[in-house]
Amino acid sequence: MAARGGGRTRGTIHDFPDFDANKDAEILHKAMKGFGTDEDIILDLLTQRSNAQRQDIIIGYKTVIGKDLVDDLKSELSGTFESLIVALLLPPHRYDAKELHDAIKGAGTSENVLVEILASRNNDEIHRIVEVYKEDFESDLEEDLTSDTSGYFERVLVSLVQGNRSEAEADPSQAEEDAKALYEAGENAWGTDEERFISIICSRSIPHLLAVFDEYKKINDIDLEDSIASECSGNLQVVMLAIVKCVKNIPAYFAEKLYNSMKGAGTDDETLLRIMVSRSEIDLADIKAIYKAKYDESLHSTIVGDTGGDFKDALLKICAGDN
Numbered sequence: 420m421a422a423r424g425g426g427r428t429r430g431t432i433h434d435f436p437d438f439d440a441n442k443d444a445e446i447l448h449k450a451m452k453g454f455g456t457d458e459d460i461i462l463d464l465l466t467q468r469s470n471a472q473r474q475d476i477i478i479g480y481k482t483v484i485g486k487d488l489v490d491d492l493k494s495e496l497s498g499t500f501e502s503l504i505v506a507l508l509l510p511p512h513r514y515d516a517k518e519l520h521d522a523i524k525g526a527g528t529s530e531n532v533l534v535e536i537l538a539s540r541n542n543d544e545i546h547r548i549v550e551v552y553k554e555d556f557e558s559d560l561e562e563d564l565t566s567d568t569s570g571y572f573e574r575v576l577v578s579l580v581q582g583n584r585s586e587a588e589a590d591p592s593q594a595e596e597d598a599k600a601l602y603e604a605g606e607n608a609w610g611t612d613e614e615r616f617i618s619i620i621c622s623r624s625i626p627h628l629l630a631v632f633d634e635y636k637k638i639n640d641i642d643l644e645d646s647i648a649s650e651c652s653g654n655l656q657v658v659m660l661a662i663v664k665c666v667k668n669i670p671a672y673f674a675e676k677l678y679n680s681m682k683g684a685g686t687d688d689e690t691l692l693r694i695m696v697s698r699s700e701i702d703l704a705d706i707k708a709i710y711k712a713k714y715d716e717s718l719h720s721t722i723v724g725d726t727g728g729d730f731k732d733a734l735l736k737i738c739a740g741d742n
Contacts (some may be wrong), residue, residue, distance in 0.1 A: 429702060429703075429704035429705055430698070430699055430700035430701050430702065430703050430704060431699055431700075431703040431704050431707075431737060431738065431739035432466065432467070432468075432469055432470075432699045432700050432703075432737065432739070433469060433700070434468075434469045434471070434472060435467055435468050435469065435472060438468070438472050438475075440472070440475035440476050440478065440479035441479040441482065441483050443464060443468070443472075443476045443479065444476055444479040444480035444482070444483050444484060444488070445483060445484075446460065446464060447460070447461060447464060447465075447476070447480065447488065447492075448480065448483075448484045448486075448491075451491055451492070451495045456495040456496070458496070458500065458729045459729075459732070461492070461496075461504065462500075462504070462729060462732055462733040462736060463736065465504060465507050465508070466507070466733055466736035466737050467736070469700060470507070470510060470511060470700060473507060473508050474510060476488065477489070477508060488508070489505060489508055492504055492505065492508075493505065498730070499688045499692065499730040500728065500729040500730045500733060502689075502692060503692050503695075503696065503730060503733050503734070504733070506692060506693070506696045507696055510551075511697065511700075512544065512547040512548050512550075512551050513551050513555065514696065514697065515536050515540070515544075515548045515697070516548050516551045516552040516555055516556070516560075517555070518532055518536060518693060519532065519533065519536055519537075519548070519552065519560065520552065520555075520556050520558075520563075523563050523564065523567050524563075528567045528568065530568070530572070530654050530657070531657070531690070532693070533564070533568075533576060534654075534657055534658045534661045535661065535676065535690075535693075535694075536548075537576060537579040537580060537658075538579065538658060538661040538662045538665050539661070539665045539669055539672065539673075541582075541584075542582040542583065542584055542586065543582070544582075545579070545580060545581075545582030546582045548560070549561075549580060549582070560580055561577060561580050564576045564577060564580060565577060568654075570655070571613045571614075571617065571655045572653070572654040572655045572658060574617060575617055575621060575655065575658045575659065575662075576658070578617060578621040578622070579621060579662075583622070584621070584622060584623070584624060584625075585622060585623055585624040585627065586624050587624045587626075587627065588624070588626055588627070589624070589626040589627040589629065589630040590627060590630075591630060593627070594627060594630035594631045594633075594634050595634050597619050597623065597627075597631045597634075598631050598632075598634035598635040598637075598638055599634075599638060600615055600619065601615065601616065601619060601631070601635055601643065601646075602635065602638050602639055603615075604616055605646050605647075605650040606639055606641075606646055606650070611650040611651065613651070613655065616647075616650075616651070616659065617659075619631070620659060620662055620663065621662070625666055628663075628666045629666065629667070631643075632663070632666075632667070643663055644660060644663055644664070647659045647660055647663065648660065668709075669702065670698075670702045670705035670706045670708075670709050671709050671713075673694050673698055673702070673706050674706045674709040674710040674713060674714075674718075675713075676690060676694055677690075677691065677694055677695075677706065677710060677718060677721075678710065678713075678714055678721075680694070681721050681722070681725040686725045686726060688726075688730070691722075691726070691734070692734075694706075695734055695737050695738070696737070699737050703737070703738070703739075704739075706718070707719075707738065707742075717741050718738055719735060719738050719740065719741040720741065722734050722735055722738060723735070
């Protein structure tokens with residue numbers, strides 16, 4: 420989703436021309452055969468194939484080699500590089516489902532992962548994630564969320580996981596009413612009516628919410644994001660701000676997430692990996708452009724300065740250049 424909720428999006432990874440799944444399978448097997456592993460061949464090949472082509476390679480590997488590609492890669496690779504390569508081999512919705520499951524079932528709940536995925540996916544994507552989550556983990560995503568979160572934060576996540584956001588066009592008169600309702604529920608109220616915020620922001624369509632945001636600024640002379648920052652706190656603030664940012668401009672939301680994952684001391688490798696993989700065929704080219712315009716540095720150069728080894732090389736291949 421480009422600026423203002425619309426426009427064509429662009430990835431950095433596309434179908435590889437003259438693709439031959441069985442040939443690629445043999446190349447990968449040779450790279451892992453014998454003493455030592457040729458990581459360069461593995462990362463070069465898999466970062467230049469689309470996800471659909473990688474699924475064909477997995478089948479081709481079993482066909483011509485008689486073994487499981489993912490199992491072989493896991494036995495030969497390690498660390499963040501292994502995690503990235505395995506992530507590339509998962510279909511997008513299975514990868515999202517896995518990340519959500521790990522966020523819920525790991526040591527402590529990774530609320531930021533829940534927010535990032537559920538706030539940025541559309542209705543169809545949410546439905547598919549819920550479906551494969553049940554298939555892969557024999558568990559209900561909504562039930563797992565409610566058992567691991569609480570309060571208004573839990574209620575927002577439950578709303579998002581329904582994948583039932585309106586897809587209607589904007590209604591100007593309703594947008595004005597919604598903007599007034601948000602103002603009355605927050606800036607103009609003693610305390611905050613969180614339920615009203617959740618009801619409007621989690622259910623209205625993207626075009627309609629963009630109209631609501633415009634009307635809100637006319638009424639209050641400040642951006643809704645600023646109101647949420649002052650009226651909400653904790654995880655509720657984080658998820659509501661994420662939804663508003665994604666409604667406005669999904670690539671800009673992910674550019675900010677990538678910047679935050681690498682700024683300061685240390686790097687949040689998991690967030691960096693997840694965004695680079697999950698957006699590589701959707702809008703990573705748009706994210707790169709916004710990143711450079713906003714932070715006066717290319718995503719490519721930030722990755723070079725903040726990561727190392729095969730992990731860095733694979734990320735740079737996905738990034739597809741410094742332009």
